[in-house]
Amino acid sequence: MLPVEFGAVTHPGRVRPLNEDSILAAPPIFVVADGVGGSHAGEVASSVVTEEFSRLKDLDSISSDHVTAALHRAHERVLGLNENSPNFAATTAAGAVGVDMGPGMSYWLVFNIGDSRVYRCSAGPNRPLSQVSVDHSYVQELLDAGALTPEQAWSHPDKNVVTRAVGAEAEFDPDFWLMPMVPGERLIVCSDGLLNDSPGQLVKDIIKGVTDPHRATDELLELALRCGARDNVSVIVVDVVGDDLDSTVPMAQTVLTARNGT
DSSP: OOOEEEEEEEEOTTTOSSOOEEEEEETTEEEEEEEEETTTHHHHHHHHHHHHHHGGGGOSSOOHHHHHHHHHHHHHHHHHHHHTOSSOEEEOEEEEEEEEOSTTOEEEEEEEESSOEEEEEOSSSSOOEEEOSOOOBHHHHHHHTTSSOHHHHHTOTTTTOBSOOBTSSSOOOOEEEEEEOOTTOEEEEEOGGGTSSSOHHHHHHHHHHOOSHHHHHHHHHHHHHHTTOOSOEEEEEEEEOSSOOOTTSOOSOEEEEOOTTO
16 A cells, blocks of 8 residues: 555534544545434444444455445444434445555545545646545435536535435445545545535635645634534545556546445
């Protein structure tokens, strides 16, 4: 794996008394989980995700199968919580894990279920920023159907309604993307609390303009709090450092699917 530098922060925000987000930043594992549910249930569900991914830290190398297995273990555990508790629990899960694809090949396996997000800020003078993950949400479905514009989606009253989540129902359907690690690139993993109240352009300006990842996470949190932060806020900023990759490594993203444990 190529070396990385990172910053990570989680905060309950300005309104909610409890932080139901959980984060894990332990290279090469970076995860954000945003819990939902009453009476601390969301907090428990999100912590299950980070606990399962913490188990990967002791491995000499991590494969894509390890990542998918961690997600499925978390899903089964949260389902079990719901069987034995009157309080429904579920959680989003999004992140990037460095996986072993062979000698000289450094890759991220990016994953998502729910509406927490992963962004990629490419290397280079203009540092183009793109969203890697795709929200599993009611509003995203309206966008895909052409029923909403991106501007309308930003302020839609149901933008927090997710259509998939860890522990929400028996069927489990996360999305995966396999991407090469590129020196100079930046990944951002965040819960929707970072974006709900903050102007998108100001978020982009910090991600693209603040070179130190620790300072970038601090400034993103400060922006969210300054703008009201009605939800919990979690953000991880990861910079890839090191020598150029082997020129034989393809640069295109590969979309993987994993449905019902397959």
